[in-house]
Amino acid sequence: MTDEISGIVEGGVVTTFWCEGTFFGIPIEQTQEITSHSELTPVWRTDPACVGLTNLRGQVLVAVSLATRLTGKTRRLNEEGVSVEKFQIIVNIHNVRTCLLVEEVGSTVDLKDFKKINTDSANTQLQLGLYANFVKEVYLLENDLLLILDLAKVLDFKNNDKQRKAQIC
Amino acid sequence: MDKNDELLLAFIEESTENLDKLDLDLVKLETNFEPDLLADVFRTFHTIKGTCGFLGLNNLEQLAHAGESLLGKARENKSVLDSEAISALLKLADSVRATLVYLEQNGEEPDDGFSELTAELKALTDGTSDGSKPEEEKNPEDIKDVADQTITQSPSLRSVPDEKQLLESENHILTKLEPAEKSNAGEVEEKYLRVELVTLDLLQELVGELTLARMRVGSFIEEDSPVAGPFHQMTLITKNLQKSVSLARLQPMTAVLDRCRRIARDLALEEGKEVVLKIEGETIRVDRSVNEILRDPLIHLVRNAIDHGIETPEERLAAGKDPIGTVKIEAKLLGGGVNIELTDDGKGVDYNTLASKAIAEGLLSETQAANLDQEGYSKLLFLRGLSSKSQVTTISGRGVGMDVVKTNLEKVGGKIHVQSVQGEGTTFKISLPLTLAVIQGLVVGCQDSKYVIPQLDVLTIVQTNKSKLEQIGEAYFIRWEGTLLQLVSLAEKLGGRPEDLAVKDQITIVIIQKDNLNYGLIVDGMEDNLEAVVKPLPEILGGGAFIGTTILPDGCPYLIVDVLSNQIAPAKLTEVQKDTSSEEKSTTGFLLVSSGKNRYVLPLSRVRRLERLEVKNLKRSAKKYVTPYNKGILELTPIGESEILNSYKQETHVDAVVCSTSSGIAGLLVDSIQDILYLENLSKRGNQVLINSQIVTLVDVDDLTKRANDDR
Numbered sequence: 001m002t003d004e005i006s007g008i009v010e011g012g013v014v015t016t017f018w019c020e021g022t023f024f025g026i027p028i029e030q031t032q033e034i035t036s037h038s039e040l041t042p043v044w045r046t047d048p049a050c051v052g053l054t055n056l057r058g059q060v061l062v063a064v065s066l067a068t069r070l071t072g073k074t075r076r077l078n079e080e081g082v083s084v085e086k087f088q089i090i091v092n093i094h095n096v097r098t099c100l101l102v103e104e105v106g107s108t109v110d111l112k113d114f115k116k117i118n119t120d121s122a123n124t125q126l127q128l129g130l131y132a133n134f135v136k137e138v139y140l141l142e143n144d145l146l147l148i149l150d151l152a153k154v155l156d157f158k159n160n161d162k163q164r165k166a167q168i169c
Numbered sequence: 170m171d172k173n174d175e176l177l178l179a180f181i182e183e184s185t186e187n188l189d190k191l192d193l194d195l196v197k198l199e200t201n202f203e204p205d206l207l208a209d210v211f212r213t214f215h216t217i218k219g220t221c222g223f224l225g226l227n228n229l230e231q232l233a234h235a236g237e238s239l240l241g242k243a244r245e246n247k248s249v250l251d252s253e254a255i256s257a258l259l260k261l262a263d264s265v266r267a268t269l270v271y272l273e274q275n276g277e278e279p280d281d282g283f284s285e286l287t288a289e290l291k292a293l294t295d296g297t298s299d300g301s302k303p304e305e306e307k308n309p310e311d312i313k314d315v316a317d318q319t320i321t322q323s324p325s326l327r328s329v330p331d332e333k334q335l336l337e338s339e340n341h342i343l344t345k346l347e348p349a350e351k352s353n354a355g356e357v358e359e360k361y362l363r364v365e366l367v368t369l370d371l372l373q374e375l376v377g378e379l380t381l382a383r384m385r386v387g388s389f390i391e392e393d394s395p396v397a398g399p400f401h402q403m404t405l406i407t408k409n410l411q412k413s414v415s416l417a418r419l420q421p422m423t424a425v426l427d428r429c430r431r432i433a434r435d436l437a438l439e440e441g442k443e444v445v446l447k448i449e450g451e452t453i454r455v456d457r458s459v460n461e462i463l464r465d466p467l468i469h470l471v472r473n474a475i476d477h478g479i480e481t482p483e484e485r486l487a488a489g490k491d492p493i494g495t496v497k498i499e500a501k502l503l504g505g506g507v508n509i510e511l512t513d514d515g516k517g518v519d520y521n522t523l524a525s526k527a528i529a530e531g532l533l534s535e536t537q538a539a540n541l542d543q544e545g546y547s548k549l550l551f552l553r554g555l556s557s558k559s560q561v562t563t564i565s566g567r568g569v570g571m572d573v574v575k576t577n578l579e580k581v582g583g584k585i586h587v588q589s590v591q592g593e594g595t596t597f598k599i600s601l602p603l604t605l606a607v608i609q610g611l612v613v614g615c616q617d618s619k620y621v622i623p624q625l626d627v628l629t630i631v632q633t634n635k636s637k638l639e640q641i642g643e644a645y646f647i648r649w650e651g652t653l654l655q656l657v658s659l660a661e662k663l664g665g666r667p668e669d670l671a672v673k674d675q676i677t678i679v680i681i682q683k684d685n686l687n688y689g690l691i692v693d694g695m696e697d698n699l700e701a702v703v704k705p706l707p708e709i710l711g712g713g714a715f716i717g718t719t720i721l722p723d724g725c726p727y728l729i730v731d732v733l734s735n736q737i738a739p740a741k742l743t744e745v746q747k748d749t750s751s752e753e754k755s756t757t758g759f760l761l762v763s764s765g766k767n768r769y770v771l772p773l774s775r776v777r778r779l780e781r782l783e784v785k786n787l788k789r790s791a792k793k794y795v796t797p798y799n800k801g802i803l804e805l806t807p808i809g810e811s812e813i814l815n816s817y818k819q820e821t822h823v824d825a826v827v828c829s830t831s832s833g834i835a836g837l838l839v840d841s842i843q844d845i846l847y848l849e850n851l852s853k854r855g856n857q858v859l860i861n862s863q864i865v866t867l868v869d870v871d872d873l874t875k876r877a878n879d880d881r
Contacts, residue, residue: 044664
């Protein structure tokens, strides 16, 4: 995988959002647009995280529940029975556009102003827990930890499933 | 980009398109002298020569000039160009093509002066090989009229072009796109316009956006609102616009199929064989990408058919065949895809030799080889490193290729099958999904969602209730037009909730037409019938059960189900029965049939299909009949007394049960198929069984077919 595809973030700008109460970021170069959640066509017989199809101006995209993808849990619903994932982030990896469903969207953050935390340490890995396989870098912001996702891994359903299952076990 | 660059680019594009047609025209000229066609070919060479001169591409100019001279001579003598001349001209076309690629990449002509080919063309023109004075120099006036006509069409070739001339030059290119309609050049210029693919993609995206915007507006409009009428009109226009933009990306298959003509011609000549290549269905329009995917596999199969399949004229005569071999390519739209059949009437595949080679190469064990059925033999052809050709040539025989053809087709969701009869020929069947093509789709409800089924796969739709269904173990069947069809639930196949047929008043069954096994697909109901634009399936969803996606008029995306895929269609009846019997050993399924005055039962595990055959296709052979069946011959043995055979003469159709036997398959002729019985504790004496207090004969399929063979 080239750096261009994985998205160099060190000192770069990231799009931020919340998922399961955790603050995440992805390189802004991989972010195409952010929209409010629109209706999805359900799909079966696929990974549980692929929760439906959406129409982005004539192009059919798969909508991936980030919470389900990262944790393996089913999507959380609010009191009205609607998913708490209210926003769609359209990302572009390997020229394939995918719709990521997230709970809240934050502002863009320039990482050069913040301290990067070493993710190799056993302690950090333990803190990252379920997310460890999908997180590329971690930054310490004023009040939050910002977890930078490796989108290529998040969207690689073929190779990552075994790792995730092992992690959950 | 300056004007010269633009002109160079236009020249490359124009010439590339013209060269494809040139190949075809030259092959035609080899057998028929058609003055108009010759003038067309001549004009193409002359245009290339003229433009090369203007652009300073001297080597190419000289080469085109030599070709032009040869054609000038043929035109003068009104004679058919012989194979040698056509081969040289085709080589010229290849050289020009290769130069164009180099030009596009490097912006300048390669150093190679094509001196050898130029000399060959000159020698052919002069009818000698001593390099005497070229024909064109002897009598340049001969070609003046044609040349003038071309130059008039391309003013840019004679002087440094200005903006207006460049525009005219572009129009000239357009006239070359459809030369067949050149009778009224003015009309053609207005009919066609070159558009970049990215522009079409952008248009499609914008139309999608427009559809979404229209839907949003629609949600605010009440039915009695004064803007409701104009809004409905806008809806109609948007739909038509979406359809038109999608259609704009389609192109006829001519682009790829015509290329096969040239390959077939060259190879037949090289191998000393006589081959006619017949092509049907080239006008079918598919997405440009499908044409690209098909090009290499088809060329490979044509080469294989001529090199491996078609025999030399002497061999064919000795085998009692027409000395001229035939290779036929037939393209047709079927279901959600395009199906292409490539058939040759050559010697077919010698599967025994192939199996022996596979054993020798360690690709197959002797035990495996001994148990190979027809399907297994066919798979041998696609084994990596295995070739049926005994000698390696430059064309084939290295066992490299068929596996690549298969792999490349499978990468894009395509499939390839082969059927071969030794001494009679081979048929390859390719099916490919029609990415971005338009199909007629049936929208069906399935629990909380909707799916689209390609209408071409659908025979009919049946509304019924549970009492009309037959159950064997877990599997349900429906009797439809005398045939017993297995049912599958779309919801269950797609991972939805289990189907509870007992609670349904009405069961909707879509009867699916499948090559080897028609079946019924249980859905919740019919929603719509529409033209669906097939869009690629997102990779995450994988292939298998789906052909692609589509966006319905409500703006929502839906999946198009591949009802012919193994993920949806039921397994063969025999396999289903095997599974069932392993779970419930004490129960057995039987097919109850009548023949003459008696009734008979057949073990369901042996039944592969129920067929209704046309009597006119039956040929009598001693106590048996034979009929064409699935590209082969099916032997039919009547159950019961021989007088049954006579009654068939008064009928137009006859029912047959196709059974698996120890030596393959065999058909059993019956008067009628009556029922399916599923019996727990079978009371059996000899070949008699007791069913519903009646004694019924149990048919021993192997014994019956063996006795019929012995009696011959």
